[in-house]
Amino acid sequence: MSTPQPPVAQQQPPAPNWQGAPGTSYTSPIPVVRTHLGHAIASEWTKIKSVRSTMWTLCVYVILVIGLGLLFALIAASTEMNLEGESPLGLGMFGLMLGSVCLITLGVLTTASEYGTGMIRTTMTACPSRGRVLIAKSLVYFVLAFTVTLVTTAFVGFVHVAILEGNNAATPTGEEWFKATVGVSLFLSLFGLLSLLVGSLIRHSAGAITIMLGLFLAPLVIAIFMFAESLRDVQEFLLNYSIPSQLGVFYSAELGSAGPSGWDPLWIMLGMVAVAFAAAYGLLEKRDV
Amino acid sequence: MIEAVGLTKRYGAKTAVYNLSFQVRPGAVTGFLGPNGSGKSTTMRMILGLDNPTSGQVTIGGYPYRKLPNAARQVGALLDAKAVHGGRHARNHLLSLAQLSGIPARRVDEVLGVVGLQDVAKKRSKGFSLGMGQRLGIAAALLGDPQVLLFDEPVNGLDPEGILWVRNLMKALAAEGRTVFVSSHLMSEMALTADHLIVIGRGQLLSDMSVKDFISANSADFARVRTPDTEPQQREKLTAALTEAGGQVLPEQDGALRVTGLPLPRISDLAHDADVRLWELSPHQASLEEAYMRMTQGAVDYRSSIDQKAGLQQPLPPGAQPPMPVPGQGQPGWYAPPAPQAPQQGGQPFAPPQGQPTGPYGAPAPAAAPAPGQPQPQPNPYAQAAPQAPAQPAAPATPAPSAPAPAADLTKSEDAR
Numbered sequence: 116m117s118t119p120q121p122p123v124a125q126q127q128p129p130a131p132n133w134q135g136a137p138g139t140s141y142t143s144p145i146p147v148v149r150t151h152l153g154h155a156i157a158s159e160w161t162k163i164k165s166v167r168s169t170m171w172t173l174c175v176y177v178i179l180v181i182g183l184g185l186l187f188a189l190i191a192a193s194t195e196m197n198l199e200g201e202s203p204l205g206l207g208m209f210g211l212m213l214g215s216v217c218l219i220t221l222g223v224l225t226t227a228s229e230y231g232t233g234m235i236r237t238t239m240t241a242c243p244s245r246g247r248v249l250i251a252k253s254l255v256y257f258v259l260a261f262t263v264t265l266v267t268t269a270f271v272g273f274v275h276v277a278i279l280e281g282n283n284a285a286t287p288t289g290e291e292w293f294k295a296t297v298g299v300s301l302f303l304s305l306f307g308l309l310s311l312l313v314g315s316l317i318r319h320s321a322g323a324i325t326i327m328l329g330l331f332l333a334p335l336v337i338a339i340f341m342f343a344e345s346l347r348d349v350q351e352f353l354l355n356y357s358i359p360s361q362l363g364v365f366y367s368a369e370l371g372s373a374g375p376s377g378w379d380p381l382w383i384m385l386g387m388v389a390v391a392f393a394a395a396y397g398l399l400e401k402r403d404v
Numbered sequence: 405m406i407e408a409v410g411l412t413k414r415y416g417a418k419t420a421v422y423n424l425s426f427q428v429r430p431g432a433v434t435g436f437l438g439p440n441g442s443g444k445s446t447t448m449r450m451i452l453g454l455d456n457p458t459s460g461q462v463t464i465g466g467y468p469y470r471k472l473p474n475a476a477r478q479v480g481a482l483l484d485a486k487a488v489h490g491g492r493h494a495r496n497h498l499l500s501l502a503q504l505s506g507i508p509a510r511r512v513d514e515v516l517g518v519v520g521l522q523d524v525a526k527k528r529s530k531g532f533s534l535g536m537g538q539r540l541g542i543a544a545a546l547l548g549d550p551q552v553l554l555f556d557e558p559v560n561g562l563d564p565e566g567i568l569w570v571r572n573l574m575k576a577l578a579a580e581g582r583t584v585f586v587s588s589h590l591m592s593e594m595a596l597t598a599d600h601l602i603v604i605g606r607g608q609l610l611s612d613m614s615v616k617d618f619i620s621a622n623s624a625d626f627a628r629v630r631t632p633d634t635e636p637q638q639r640e641k642l643t644a645a646l647t648e649a650g651g652q653v654l655p656e657q658d659g660a661l662r663v664t665g666l667p668l669p670r671i672s673d674l675a676h677d678a679d680v681r682l683w684e685l686s687p688h689q690a691s692l693e694e695a696y697m698r699m700t701q702g703a704v705d706y707r708s709s710i711d712q713k714a715g716l717q718q719p720l721p722p723g724a725q726p727p728m729p730v731p732g733q734g735q736p737g738w739y740a741p742p743a744p745q746a747p748q749q750g751g752q753p754f755a756p757p758q759g760q761p762t763g764p765y766g767a768p769a770p771a772a773a774p775a776p777g778q779p780q781p782q783p784n785p786y787a788q789a790a791p792q793a794p795a796q797p798a799a800p801a802t803p804a805p806s807a808p809a810p811a812a813d814l815t816k817s818e819d820a821r
Binding site for chain 1: 455456486493497499506508544549550580582
């Protein structure tokens with residue numbers, strides 16, 4: 116502990132001559148612009164499209180949604196299954212349920228991978244307005260996830276309607292179409308956005324993905340094993356409000372009358388995202404990077 | 405201009421930085437030194453607004469970093485060469501940073517050319533070597549053509565060409581009137597690059613002065629005196645005369661004397677009076693490394709020690725010498741002799757380890773060869789090294805003291821090209 120030499124500290128060297136003449140400073144010839152959210156969005160778009168994980172997760176997502184959708188439609192068509200006047204769009208749900216795991220992964224990676232690699236320090240040094248970075252990430256991810264989901268669900272929907280015409284399927288109404296494409300896309304993109312925000316809160320890819328998978332699957336799994344009579348209400352709640360059940364609402368496949376209906380799942384998800392965003396934003400501004 | 409006032413950072417019970425105040429001025433390269441864990445990186449992170457100080461504040465050009473308008477155009481930083489997403493191309497990495505601060509995309513190709521990475525611009529940075537990663541980090545720092553530059557260990561992993569380039573780059577940047585703040589552990593580099601030094605230990609300021617002042621304030625200069633090798637009695641005569649006059653005399657391995665406490669003319673006079681001829685009388689200034697070691701040796705948190713291999717060593721056969729420790733290894737205080745005594749030249753022992761037979765001038769005698777009659781007496785591979793060990797420290801010792809700053813001398817040839 117003891118320093119044999121007393122530190123020569125704390126005293127400024129008298130009139131140091133190594134210092135440049137007062138007022139000398141460097142001015143860059145590159146024009147300085149005032150940065151705004153648009154710059155951050157352009158940057159995040161470059162980032163998200165320049166890593167392979169984005170391409171891979173989105174490819175797997177599209178393959179799952181379209182592949183499973185086609186598979187179910189072909190099975191139904193070949194077995195001459197009678198849909199009894201149901202809308203054929205509901206068959207698209209299974210592919211989306213599996214595929215949403217990819218959206219979770221992509222969402223978490225968008226934020227948490229920067230913490231894993233240390234890139235976040237480079238980013239936050241280049242843009243000390245941390246909130247701006249989070250908003251840009253959220254917007255870029257949301258628009259990307261929404262567009263991909265919308266295109267895929269619309270494609271799968273058209274295929275289903277075309278293939279299952281002869282299976283006594285009802286022709287979907289305009290509202291059914293809207294909910295099964297735009298509604299589902301909004302819901303799942305918001306769910307992915309929730310993953311992105313959880314990734315920003317947890318700052319660890321594996322941890323955040325685990326949490327989101329738990330949120331996605333645990334309510335259903337737990338509910339299945341709740342046999343006790345006294346827990347009946349809890350079981351029902353978990354069943355009705357689990358993410359897969361809420362997804363089913365967009366295909367008019369409610370499990371019970373007590374659960375969410377119509378556009379309720381979207382509002383519920385929107386509320387969760389809002390809370391998570393507020394928490395992520397607040398912590399990002401406050402915490403050390 | 406970077407200005408820190410009373411900067412303090414605590415992580416729970418651990419105080420990483422305590423009451424740090426300093427200024428980094430434009431137009432000079434300021435070196436930032438300190439042992440591992442002394443708070444250098446924490447300080448740099450606080451300058452860049454990544455960590456919030458517990459108390460105190462640090463400003464750049466009068467603003468806290470996060471209040472700077474378009475910070476990336478005013479401050480460029482290399483904190484960690486590995487702070488990139490390995491799956492992204494070098495160019496895309498820089499492009500995303502350029503877009504974030506509104507820098508035209510052609511500037512990206514420009515800085516890639518500056519750091520010499522244009523050929524691997526479309527390669528994923530995962531495959532980059534440490535030196536290439538370092539170059540990419542420097543490119544990111546230069547991207548905004550900023551007025552203030554911070555580099556944390558910039559020459560880490562660079563090849564000699566890269567080290568020379570970074571050294572000249574730092575100087576050139578400072579000469580343009582920019583503020584350059586560099587942390588490094590390579591004292592020889594710092595001696596060549598930095599104009600000014602800020603030294604911290606255990607999170608507190610130890611020193612803030614120019615390199616030249618730092619060296620003279622933290623090291624005792626000494627004179628090297630050599631008497632004719634052929635007449636050892638002259639040597640003893642001079643030693644006695646110098647000691648009597650109040651000087652401190654220490655023998656060196658090659659037979660020269662290291663004298664402190666007496667000015668050079670006085671040594672010459674004393675020798676003349678004692679009727680002793682001199683073959684050499686030369687002044688020596690300590691190297692930056694030595695000065696640094698003396699200053700920080702009380703503030704080192706993580707100190708290496710000797711690998712004892714307790715219970716793993718086979719007992720030495722009778723007559724065999726224990727392995728000679730490499731000088732400086734695991735000996736705290738190696739660089740810190742009592743105040744008036746001469747500082748020791750890096751890695752050069754004065755007194756042989758206890759129990760060693762000594763040669764005529766105090767140098768350790770070459771360890772006894774394995775006893776005759778025992779052809780392979782040493783099964784222990786570590787013991788095998790014993791006979792060579794004393795020769796190694798002596799080899800660099802001879803040329804080193806003839807240079808004013810041994811550490812600087814190593815790299816000087818690079819400059820000359």
